[in-house]
Amino acid sequence: MKDEPKKSTNVVWHHATVTRVRRESLTGHGSAILWFTGLSSAGKSTLAHSVEEHLHQTGCLTFVFDGDNVRHGLCSDLGFSADDRNENIRRVGEMTKLFLEAGVISLTAFISPFRAERERVRSLVPHGDFLEIYCYCPLEVCEARDVKGLYKRARAGEIRDFTGISSPYEEPEQPDLVVDTGTLTLDDSVAKVLTLLRERGVIGRRAG
Numbered sequence: 001m002k003d004e005p006k007k008s009t010n011v012v013w014h015h016a017t018v019t020r021v022r023r024e025s026l027t028g029h030g031s032a033i034l035w036f037t038g039l040s041s042a043g044k045s046t047l048a049h050s051v052e053e054h055l056h057q058t059g060c061l062t063f064v065f066d067g068d069n070v071r072h073g074l075c076s077d078l079g080f081s082a083d084d085r086n087e088n089i090r091r092v093g094e095m096t097k098l099f100l101e102a103g104v105i106s107l108t109a110f111i112s113p114f115r116a117e118r119e120r121v122r123s124l125v126p127h128g129d130f131l132e133i134y135c136y137c138p139l140e141v142c143e144a145r146d147v148k149g150l151y152k153r154a155r156a157g158e159i160r161d162f163t164g165i166s167s168p169y170e171e172p173e174q175p176d177l178v179v180d181t182g183t184l185t186l187d188d189s190v191a192k193v194l195t196l197l198r199e200r201g202v203i204g205r206r207a208g
Contacts, residue, residue: 029059032129037113039169080167082161089110097125111163113167132175132177135179150162
């Protein structure tokens with residue numbers, strides 16, 4: 001694993017007068033990071049966007065960080081080696097930390113296969129602000145779906161370091177929520193996530 005990027009010694013954190021608390025007061029809901037993790041084709045992006053749609057319709061300020069979309073810009077220079085995967089998640093973690101302060105409910109859809117990288121993002125923010133949501137779906141179901149045709153290419157040896165085939169996926173040990181996306185309907189999966197957000201006090205003040 002690559003060393004942590006060196007931090008500049010010539011920068012000082014500026015404390016804004018408009019705080020997270022004031023921003024949340026304006027929107028009427030809390031901010032949080034919803035970290036959807038799971039195998040390729042487990043339904044992470046579909047679930048994240050569906051949850052966002054519901055939250056948006058009920059007046060919440062939201063943004064989805066989709067794995068593929070991020071790699072078109074912010075992380076376009078990265079591949080899929082273990083080091084590059086870690087850097088990909090590090091960058092996204094820092095972005096979601098900023099969105100947390102902005103009063104936004106951030107939803108991320110990344111395989112993020114390694115426990116250490118997910119825990120590193122959790123450690124960036126106050127306790128309870130990072131909600132790890134495990135989209136559980138057996139490998140055989142994901143492979144049968146093969147939404148992007150990636151499993152077929154991985155089996156043929158055309159894609160290296162493919163999670164579940166030639167690279168490991170480390171299941172969350174204590175996720176905040178497990179959603180069985182292999183058997184549950186999308187509506188039922190969304191309902192489970194919304195229930196978690198209500199239980200944690202993220203929504204329910206005005207919206208949701």
